[in-house]
Amino acid sequence: MIINHPLLGPRDASEFVYLGDASLMNRPNPKSETAAEDFHAYMYLRDNPPGEHRELWFHEQGDRSWLIVTRNTLTHEITKVELARSSKGLIT
C-alpha cells in the first residue's frame, strides 16, 4: 500500500506502524462519573467496519507523524490522509 503523507507525499506502507481505529484519539474525560465505563468502551469496544474506516498510522520510519488514514477495508483504497494533530483543529 502507499500512503499519501500530507507533508511528505506518497510513502510505502512499510514505513508505518499501524495502531487501529481513529476513535482512540477521543480519550474520555477521566473526571466523569461514568469514567470507568467510558474508558472500558474506549479501550475495548472498537468498530471494525467492512468499508470506509478512519484509522491511525504512525510514520515511525519517517517524520514520526501520527496520521489518520481513511481507508476502505475491502478495497484498501485510501481516500484521505490527515495529520492527527490537524484533525483536532490545532494546526493547519
Place this chain on the structure above:
Amino acid sequence: MSLINKNIPLSFTFDGKSYFGFEGDTLASALIRNKVRLVGRSFKYHRPRGIMGAGSEEPNALVEIHADGVCEPNRRATTIKLFDGLSAKSQNGSPSLGFDVLAINDWLSPFLSTGFYYKTFMWPKAFWEKVYEPAIRRAAGLGKIIQKPDPDSYDKGFLHCDVLVIGGGPAGLQAALDAGRVGKRVILANDDFVLGGRLLSDPILINDKPSIEWAQNVEAELRSMDNVRILERTTVYGAYDHGIFGALETKTDEIGGSGARMVLWKIYSKASILAAGATERPIAFANNDRPGIMLASAVRTYQKRFEVDPGVNIALFSNNNNALSTLHKVLIDARENEFVIDTQGRKSLKSIRLNDGRNIKADCLAVSGGWNPNVHLTCHQRSRPVWDEKKSCFLPNINSLPKNMHVIGAANGNFTMSEVFESVRLTGKALGHKPADSPPTDSETYEVTAFWHVKGKKRAWVDYQNDVTAKDITLAHQEGFSSVEHVKRYTTLGMATDQGRTSNVIGLAILADATGQTIPETGTTIFRPPFTPVPIGAFAGPHKEQHFKPTRLTPSHKYAEESGATFVETGYWKRSQWFAKEGEQGWRDSVDREVITTRGSVGICDVSTLGKIDIQGKDAGAFLNKVYVNSFKLLKPSKCRYGLMLREDGIAMDDGTSARFSDTHYVMTTTTANAGTVFRHLEFARQCLFPEMDVHLISTTEQWAQYSVAGPNARKLLQKIVDPEHDISNEAFPYMACGQVTVCGGTRARIFRLSFSGELAYEIAVPTRYGDALIRKLMNAGEEFGVCMYGTEALGVMRIEKGHAAGNELNGQTTAGHLGLGGFVSKKKDCIGKVLSQREGLIADDALRLVGFVAVDPSDQITNGAHFINIGDDRIATNDQGYMSSVAYSPELGHYVGLGFLKSGANRKGDELWAVDFVRNHHIKVRVVSPHFVDPDGERLRG
C-alpha cells in the same frame, strides 16, 4: 534466424549421464534433443513422467539442480536456461528413475484414491505419528531439501514506472513500444529469456515476414529507448494494492556463482498492462500422462524455436483449430467425435487407441483442449474471472480489475493476431499512447468446442503434479465435497507447485458435470500470489544471518572486547554480560566478583542502551504528569525522579527516571527493551491525545554514552574526572541531583545521581563520540580503587538484591499495585492508565504483590518461574498462589534471593510456602521476606 546457437555447445549431466545441448536451449529442450523421455516419477503413484509443456506451466518435469553438495529441488526443466556444467537430477525415483520400487503404488492405485490416508491409517491411533506418517512422507512428495545453508546470494530492488507491461509476447511488445514512443517510463517484464511469446512457436507472418523478425525489430527499438527497461527472465508473481507488483528476476540458474542469483523486485506502477498470454490445457483421457504426451503448443515450441522433434510419429488430439499448425502425422479431432480412449507404453508412449477401434503407433501425442487466459494477476485482489461460453475459458472480469490495470492479448481472450493488436491499440488509446496502426498479420480464427474428458474406466489424469485423476474428483463429489474449494482441498487438485495451471479448469468442468451445474455456477477457487514459486531465499534477499537485523554496539564495546567481555543480545544491542578474568571457572565467578568489587569499592557499567528521550516545551512537566503515574510537574530543576508509566488499560508499561534540567526541559530514560515503544507511545499521547500541549520530543538514545559508576568509592573516582569547578560533594550534589558539567578538561557532560545497584552511584553521560575515551579514563582513574567493569548479570544481581522491578516484573500483566508501587500513583491528577488500573479485578484484596523470597534451607537453590503453593495444599493450578519472577545468588548474603508475585503478598511476611517448579522438577520451601535484601533503608545510596 535461429534461436539456437549450434556453434556454442553446452555440456550438462542428467542423473549422472553426460549430454550436450546448445546455447538457447532450456534443460527441457536439451533433454528432448538427447532423446531423454523419462524425466521424473509422479508424486503419489510414482508413474513415469516426461516433459509436457515448454514454459512455466510444466507440471511433470521437475528436477533438482546440483552443485558442490547442495541442491535446489522442484525446478521446472522447461524454465532452466541451459548452461555449461549444469548438473540436474530427476526426483522421486528410487533406487533409480528407470527402476523405482515405489512404482508398486501405481498397481495399488485402486486402494490409493482420494482421501485414502484419512480413511485408512486410523488404527491404532498411536501408529500415525511413528509409523504411518513417516512412511507416507518418504513415499510421497517430490524434491528433497538438503539441510544446508543456501550458498547463493539474493538481492532486492525497487523500481518505479509509468507503465508496467507484464509479458513479452506480441501484445506486450507492441504495448511497450506504444508507451515508450510517447516518452512514458516503461518496464517490460518477460518471464522467458527471449522476447516474442507465441511468435517463437507459431508460424505467423507480420508484415508478410516471419513474425520473429517483427519481434526482434520491436525489441531493438525498445532497447534504444532510455525510458524503457526490459527485465528478462522476470516473472511478475503478484499484484498488490495501489499499483505495486512483486517480480522475481532469475539472473542465473547456476548454484554458487558470483553475484545475486535472483532479484526480488518491488515495482511501483502508475498503470499496468497485463499481457501474460494464455496457457494451453490438456484433455483428460485414460493413461494421458505417459512420457511423450505433450501440450500441442509445447510440441510446436520444440519444433520451431528449439529445432528439435519431440517425436517421429506425432499424433495430434485437439478440440480446436489453433493446434492444427502443429506438425503431425495423424489428427484425432475431438470436434469430429474422434477421441483417444487409451494409450500404451510404460516409460515412453508407444501407441494410442481411438474410440473407432483403431490402434495408432505414435511416440508423441500432442494434445490441445483449448486455451486458458492467464488471468491470475487480475484476480489477486479478489476479482473473479467470468466464463466465456464461446471461447470456452475464463476471462478477466473487466469490472473488478486491480486499479489502473489493463488486460490485452491472449490474457484477455484475444486469441488471434488481429484481435491481439486491436486490444493493444484500444488500451494504448485509453492510456494516451497514440498507438500506430496495427501491422498487417495473418487472418487467424480460433474455434473451439468445449471438450474436457474422455470418460472411461481407467484413470485419466487431471492434475499431473499431485496425481489427481478424473475419478478422484467425481469420488469427492460422491462423498459430499461439492464446493470447488472443498474439492480442491480434499483431492489436492491444483495445490501443487504449479497451482493447477494446466488442471484447474478441466477439474472444474468434470466437477460441473458431476454436480449437474454449469462451469460458471461451479466457479473457480481463489487465485493468490505467487503466480509461480518464489524461493524463500529471494524473499529474504540479503537480509540473512548477521544482516537479518541490525547490530547496535555500545560506546564501550571495543574496550569491553579488549577486557574479555561476553556479550548478550538485548534487542538489537550487544551488551556486556560479564567480564571473565583469568582463573575464573565460570560466569558465576565473574559475576560474583563484579558484585563484590562494586559493593566493596567501585564498578562501572555501560548503561547507554537505556532509551533517552529529550522532552522540551512550556508544557513538558504537564505532559510528563499525563504519561507517568507520579507527579513531575513540581519536580525542581536539577533533580531526577523515578517514574512509572502505565498503558491505558492500567498495566505497567515501562519505568525509568526523568531528570529536569530547566523549567522547560526534561530528559526521560526508558528501559532498553522498550525505548522504541515508549517513544511511539509518547508521540501518540502528544499528537493524538494532548495536541494542545506545547511539548516536543526527540530520541537521544544514540547521542549519549552513559556509564553508571557505583560503589562507595564512586564519588572519589568521579572527582578525578569531573572538572574541579563542578562540586559533586554529597552536600552540593545529593541523591537524585542532576546537572550539566564538564569532564576531562572541558568536555561537556551530564551527571545524574541515580542508583539502580543501591550503592552510592552516578550516571555520567558524554556525547557518544567521547564514549570510548571516557570509559578508558574512568578505568584508569579507578585503578587505585581496584575498579571493575560489570555486565548485565551483575547489574541484575544487584537490582534483585535491592528489590527493584525490571523486565521480568514489568511483564505486561502487572499493575502499579502488583509491583508494590501503588503509593506512587498520584491521587491529585489524571494519567494514562489510571482509570482502568482501578478495575476491581486488578485491585482485589488478594491481588498479587511483589515480595522477596529466601529458601528456608539457605543451601537450596531458588528457581525462576516456580509457582507458590501453600504448605499442605495439592500442587495443582487451582491452588496457585503466584510465581517467582527473578532469582539471583547474592554474594553479599551468601545465598539465593528471589523476587516474586504472591497473592496478598504484603500481609504474608514470614510465611513459608512451597516453590514448585515442575519444569526442573525442583520443589523447595521458601519464606516470604521484604524484597529489599540489601541496605533496606537506603543509607548507602544517600551516603
